[in-house]
Amino acid sequence: MNETHHRVTLTVNGVVREATVPGRRLLSDCLRHDLGLTGTHVGCEHGVCGACTVLLDGEPVRSCLTFAVTVDGQEITTVEGLAQGGALSPVQRAFTECHALQCGFCTPGFLCTVTAFLRDNPAPSEEEALEAVAGNLCRCTGYQNILKAVHRAAEIQAAEIQAAELQAEEGGA
Incomplete structure (x- = not known):
């Protein structure tokens, strides 16, 4: 059975990014595989370890528990986006x-x-x-x-x- 794909638009680290993802694609996988932002790490894939934590509209979330399609239109900050103007936060x-x-x-x-x-x-x-x-x-x-x-x-x-x-x-x- 073919899975339906969805177009998502995310503002990631201040940049509007688009990806076409299956409905069950995790945000962690979207960030890493679809957008090439590998700073978000995937550890337990159960939301326990926190390695995949990103900021969603400023609030910490476990990206391994979040479907990418559910955050369409929202702002995400990954570890790559914490530094400002080349200077560490x-x-x-x-x-x-x-x-x-x-x-x-x-x-x-x-x-x-x-x-x-x-x-x-x-x-x-x-x-x-x-x-x-x-x-x-x-x-x-x-x-x-x-x-x-x-x-x-x-x-x-x-x-x-x-x-x-x-x-x-x-x-x-």
């Missing part, structure tokens, strides 16, 4: 500074998860940071440096906001 820089990755397989999911978390909670407590990353599995790091990276990213973001505010004040004076 504060979360990416913090993960690097704090050695919060080893093999790197889980890292894209953590980066997307932490990016959304810090947007909503820019100064998390230790408990809040732990809860935020608890849905992503890492078999290498032991999580200590990942938690350090969450707090370091919050510091970097706060410093960038303060610098931008200072610059705006000086420019308006």
Whole structure:
């Protein structure tokens, strides 16, 4: 039996992209195979590990549990889209500074998860940071440096906001 294919239009990392996919194509597979964005990793394919986490309209979702046709017309940010203008995002820089990755397989999911978390909670407590990353599995790091990276990213973001505010004040004076 021939499966019906559907045309989907997605804004991925700020770029409008189109793909023709079967109705049962997972978003993770669409991103990786149809759009060539291999930064989104597929681990368990059951939504447990979090390696496939991307931002859908700014919110973290498991792309291995999401059909591509259900997100037609929506905005997706993958790990490739976190850097802005060639510069690593504060979360990416913090993960690097704090050695919060080893093999790197889980890292894209953590980066997307932490990016959304810090947007909503820019100064998390230790408990809040732990809860935020608890849905992503890492078999290498032991999580200590990942938690350090969450707090370091919050510091970097706060410093960038303060610098931008200072610059705006000086420019308006």
